[in-house]
Amino acid sequence: DRLAPLLADLGDIPVVTDPTIVRRRSRDFFWYSPVLNDQLSDKSADVIVAPRDEADIVRIAAACVSRRVPLTVRAGGTGNYGQAVPLAGGVLLDVTALDTIEWIRPGQIRVGAGAKMNAIDAATRPSGYELRMHPSTKRTATIGGFVAGGSGGIGSITYGGLREPGNILAARIVTMEAEPRIIELRDDAAQKINRAYGTTGIITALEMPLAPAQPWIDVVVAFDDFLAAVEFGRAAALSDGIVKKLLAPITWPLPSYFGALKSCCPEGKSILIAMIAERSLEDFRDLLGDRGTITLETPTDERPGRVPLYEYTWNHTTLQVLKSDRTVTYLQCLYPHDRLLQKVEEMRTMFPDEVLQHLEFIRFNGQLTCSGLPVVRYSDAERLNEIIRLHEAHEVHIANPHVYTVEDGSRYKRVDVDQLGFKHEVDPHGLLNPGKMRSFVAER
Amino acid sequence: DRLAPLLADLGDIPVVTDPTIVRRRSRDFFWYSPVLNDQLSDKSADVIVAPRDEADIVRIAAACVSRRVPLTVRAGGTGNYGQAVPLAGGVLLDVTALDTIEWIRPGQIRVGAGAKMNAIDAATRPSGYELRMHPSTKRTATIGGFVAGGSGGIGSITYGGLREPGNILAARIVTMEAEPRIIELRDDAAQKINRAYGTTGIITALEMPLAPAQPWIDVVVAFDDFLAAVEFGRAAALSDGIVKKLLAPITWPLPSYFGALKSCCPEGKSILIAMIAERSLEDFRDLLGDRGTITLETPTDERPGRVPLYEYTWNHTTLQVLKSDRTVTYLQCLYPHDRLLQKVEEMRTMFPDEVLQHLEFIRFNGQLTCSGLPVVRYSDAERLNEIIRLHEAHEVHIANPHVYTVEDGSRYKRVDVDQLGFKHEVDPHGLLNPGKMRSFVAER
Ligand SMILES: Cc1cc2nc3c(=O)[nH]c(=O)nc-3n(C[C@H](O)[C@H](O)[C@H](O)COP(=O)(O)OP(=O)(O)OC[C@H]3O[C@@H](n4cnc5c(N)ncnc54)[C@H](O)[C@@H]3O)c2cc1C
Ligand SMILES: Cc1cc2nc3c(=O)[nH]c(=O)nc-3n(C[C@H](O)[C@H](O)[C@H](O)COP(=O)(O)OP(=O)(O)OC[C@H]3O[C@@H](n4cnc5c(N)ncnc54)[C@H](O)[C@@H]3O)c2cc1C
Structure with a gap:
């Protein structure tokens, strides 16, 4: 043994x-x-x-x-x-025992990497703050897992993804050496552990920037046509005076899988799922006019036993479908910001039933665009690769979620810093999550 | 009499x-x-x-x-x-006696129209809030004057201008009728008094949305070339993780007129004036790298006797020059967001010494672009109109600051609502600031 x-x-x-x-x-x-x-x-x-x-x-x-x-x-x-x-x-x-909150200052928190994001928000909210962004798994996932494995989520419509400068303030890591060192990585340097799947050090603590906490309202809007949902979503996203955290257009028939939410999802309608700051709600309604129908409007409720609306968005959308239909899978796309509607329409025309559109409005490199997380009817690996190829050929970039290495999965969102070089410094024998950083060849 | x-x-x-x-x-x-x-x-x-x-x-x-x-x-x-x-x-x-603060709630304030913006920020800051945006005249101007006469300013890089939905929550007005009515205009309807120069009602109170107050740092960065300042300003503006309130590139020799700031303005250098949230400063510096040199970094100080950096920006830039040179005037330009650098360069090439560039990064219709407030060496009205015409011919739109009517001055930023129709309802005899709403013809 x-x-x-x-x-x-x-x-x-x-x-x-x-x-x-x-x-x-x-x-x-x-x-x-x-x-x-x-x-x-x-x-x-x-x-x-x-x-x-x-x-x-x-x-x-x-x-x-x-x-x-x-x-x-x-x-x-x-x-x-x-x-x-x-x-x-x-x-x-x-690492889940490392969940201590070291301090909370105006706009910042320092916390153990194993802390759950839900617990962090609960702790910061009394002082008027919350995390800038969180994945839809906020109620079970940790801040360390988000930084080491995630990309962005609810809140990225305002702050962009984790890789944007300023969205990770500092990380403390333990190196994988005979005599492990403890290194504090600040600002740019903290990107060395961003989405590296734990191959570049064991994160023990993180300093994260906070956003002002808002009284968020969960909103569902129903539209006759998916493109109308996208178009209105874009208008709302571009209204800088309307404070929002989430705008997710989802095509029919995906909402037909949304069990508990079904009463808000009329037959045949595509929907837009949104989180809007309470005081921006009237302006959101004014902007909508008669373009769509609001079917739900209720304060976001994250208490145990409740289901906040964001658990129907991001990677949760696919999960809601998978619950009753195991023949589907998904993709992760990045649309070009300057031809968004055109490209969405092109993809819909090319795969009317095979690729069911679900978009998330985000800021990416400072531009408003959409991340796509479509639900894909799966036939085989070959066809899946063909679908990916056709997206890329039409300038819709794919971060392939069907591969397990850092390099292959993150084509459009690699950070600028030299993660590979850093890995040689902190894990020379290649013992951290081996096989995930494909380009790494251990010394000796 | x-x-x-x-x-x-x-x-x-x-x-x-x-x-x-x-x-x-x-x-x-x-x-x-x-x-x-x-x-x-x-x-x-x-x-x-x-x-x-x-x-x-x-x-x-x-x-x-x-x-x-x-x-x-x-x-x-x-x-x-x-x-x-x-x-x-x-x-x-x-109306300056109408300066009572009616209430402050999380993210909102209701206040008399005559309240000074400086007093508003002082009152809201203890609860963690400040105005989303203010003109560079914040220390003397009122909130009613800003809404009735202004467009945007420090903060518009995040929230866009006053005309963006959500940036004015409500306005209370007194009508100009034999029996004056008091009308409460909410959300979209509040746009009826936005930048109408007081021709559509006497504003007595306003409800304005607030932003989280930040510890702001005044920063000056010096660059060898003006375009380098613009390019870096754009990169900083597009970094959604960096919290900022002001980014203003100003070409040499304009900084040579900046009296008290001269020690931060090296001979021959163009500068970028910025206000950066304290906790985003390190990321701002990292992003800058060796592209420019930081010559000032100090907390924004608005106390009497001090000069906050924003009093060198927006319409104050021109004022700083006018203090010692009465032969200049200025323009107000809006650059197309998708060809910003190209157009800035075109204008510089066309008028190397006659139009001295000063830009303000703003969000406009949800897109990042620049408002230009160049200092213009004045010869005569004809040449000024020619300069305006040449800008327009190159798709740099002009809001002419040499005309006094609502219509002529606001070509690129008219609100969507029907201000003229509303004027007929609230001022049928055309007694409010007559001559300013050119298209209005009084009844009788
Ligand atoms: C239904 C569903 C919805 C999702 N939605 C989103 C979303 O909206 N946005 C998004 O970005 N992701 C999303 N994800 C992916 C994932 O939930 C998030 O990235 C989440 O933050 C991972 O956190 P975790 O604690 O579960 O990490 P784990 O799954 O435990 O770990 C993730 C990775 O990080 C590494 N890691 C974890 N902790 C550390 C540490 N302390 N030091 C070094 N390495 C570490 C692990 O080795 C692993 O490689 C979703 C996943 C599902 C199943
Ligand atoms: C150096 C300098 C810098 C400036 N910088 C900016 C800037 O950054 N951004 C910007 O937008 N503007 C700027 N301006 C313009 C101006 O300072 C602002 O618009 C300011 O907010 C006006 O406020 P005030 O109280 O001085 O209004 P006033 O000048 O008194 O009035 C402005 C207009 O509003 C009307 N008005 C005022 N109060 C009411 C009311 N209660 N009801 C109805 N109508 C009313 C007046 O009739 C007038 O038409 C600048 C001006 C200068 C001289």
Whole structure:
């Protein structure tokens, strides 16, 4: 058993060795992709190790390096592309105990990487702040998992994605060396761990900028035609005086899968899901006029037992469909900002029934555009690649969610900093989540 | 004396009849324009009336209608195009006593139209808010004057101008009828008094949306070349993660006129004036890299005796030059957002010494672009019109600051609502600031 000496090194740090539990927690939401489902289903760590604090992490990292055992960080486990699935076994590092809030200052928070985003917002709201953006998995995912694995989400219509300068203030990491170092990465340098799937250091704490907290209203608007929903969404997005956090046009028949929301989704209508600041609601309604019909208008409610509207958006839209139809999968597209409506229409014409449109308005490089997360009726891998090729040929860029490496999945949103060079500094033996940073070749 | 019966109607409402004072307060900053200076220098009201509250205003309006005496509202008197200059004499209504703050709620304020913007920000800041935008005259101008006469300013880089939906929540007005009505205009309807120069009602109170207050830092960056300042300004403006309130590129030699700021303006360098939220400063510096040199970095200080950096921007830039050189005037341009740098370069090439570039980054219809407020070496009215024509021919739109009517001055930023139709409802005899809404023909 190659693990015995390692476990001995770890002393009293809690571990889980029960193979059923270890196997189950070695998975994430890669099963969205039939392609990844085939490739990753049998992967598992050998043991879960659950550090209580940063000192534990330093000890674990040193032990793993000395025994040459791979280590993959797992937080909420809500990643989509097998990001937290260990390809080469070894240690699955459960960082969720590192959830301490170190401080909250006006507009900033410093917090343990394992803190849930929901808990962060609850803690900052009394002082009038909330996270600038969060994924639709906010109620289960951690801030460290978001920074290491995510891209953006609810709030990105105002602040852009995580890779925009200013959206991650600082990260503290433990390196994967014989004598692990603790490094504080600030501003630009913090991008070295952004969406690197935990291959460039174990994040222990993060400093994140905050936005003013708003009383948000969940709104559903129904439209006769999907393009009308997109067009109005764009008008609302471009109204800089209307404060919003979410604008997601979703084509019929996708809303027919929205169980609890069905009463707000009239038969045959495409919808726009929105989160609007309470005081901007009247202006939002004025702008809408008679272009569509508001079918829901209620304060965002994130309490247990409730379902905030954002859990029908971003990667949740596909999940709502997958709940009752396992024959679908999805894509991630970036539309060119200067020909948005034209390109959306082109894609609809090309794949009227096979690719069901779901868009998210975002700012990207300072421009308003849409990220597309269409639901795709799956036939086989070959056809899926053909659909991807046809999108690219029409200048709709694809970040392929059917691959598990950093490089292949992030074609349109790689950060500027040299993550590969940094990995050589902090993980020279390539033990952190091995196989995910494809271009890396370990020393010796 | 046609005023005697009117004055009798007014009872104990304070009036000023001293001709020197009345004459002086009948002026605004129209003298920026040599053209307007010729046209307006001899215009004056007959009397200043200073209502103490809304009830006084109702009484004054009724009296003016019954006696058919024109009424022009004056607040801070900082308008640029003779907006508050009475063309037909009559009453100059000094509304500065209506400065009560009715309430402050999270993200909103309701306040008397005569309140100074500086006082508003001072009152809201303890609860974490400030006005979304203000003109560079914030320390002397009123909120009513801004809404009735202004367009945007510091903050418009985030929220767009006043005409964007959501930037004026409500306005309360007194109509100019025999029996004056009090009307509450909400949301879209509030646009009926936006930049109408007080021709569509006397505003007594306003509800304005607020932005989260930030600890702002005044920054000056020096560049070898003006276009480098514009290019970097654009990059900073497009970085949605960097919180900012002002980005103004100003070409050399304009900074040579900036008296107290001279030590921050190296010989021969063009500058970018910026206001950056404290916590975004490091990211701003990282983005700048070695493209330019920061020569000033200090918290914005608006206390009496200090000069906040924004008093070198917007229409203040021209004023700084006019202080020592009365041979210049200015223009107001709107650049097309999709060819910004190209057009700026074209204008520079066309008028290398005659039109000295000063830009303000703003959002306009949701797009990032620049408003240009170049300093123009004046020869005569004909050449000025030729310069305007050449701008328009190159798709750089001009809002002519050398005309005094609503229609001629606001070509690119008219609001959607029907201000003319509304004027017929609230001022059927055309007594409010007569001559300013050119298209209006009075009933009778
Ligand atoms: C239904 C659904 C909706 C989603 N919506 C969105 C969305 O709107 N936007 C979006 O960006 N993503 C979205 N995702 C993806 C995912 O939920 C988010 O990125 C989430 O923030 C991941 O957080 P987590 O704590 O679950 O991370 P995990 O899944 O546990 O980890 C994600 C990655 O980060 C690494 N990691 C985690 N913690 C650390 C650490 N402390 N140090 C180093 N590496 C670490 C892991 O190794 C892994 O590679 C969605 C996924 C699902 C299933
Ligand atoms: C140096 C300088 C810099 C400037 N910078 C900017 C800038 O950055 N952005 C900008 O938009 N403008 C700018 N301006 C123009 C002007 O300062 C602003 O528009 C300012 O807000 C006007 O406010 P005020 O109280 O001085 O109004 P006034 O000049 O008194 O009045 C302006 C107009 O509004 C009308 N009015 C005033 N109050 C009322 C009321 N209660 N009811 C009905 N009508 C009313 C008046 O009749 C007049 O037509 C600048 C001017 C100068 C001289």
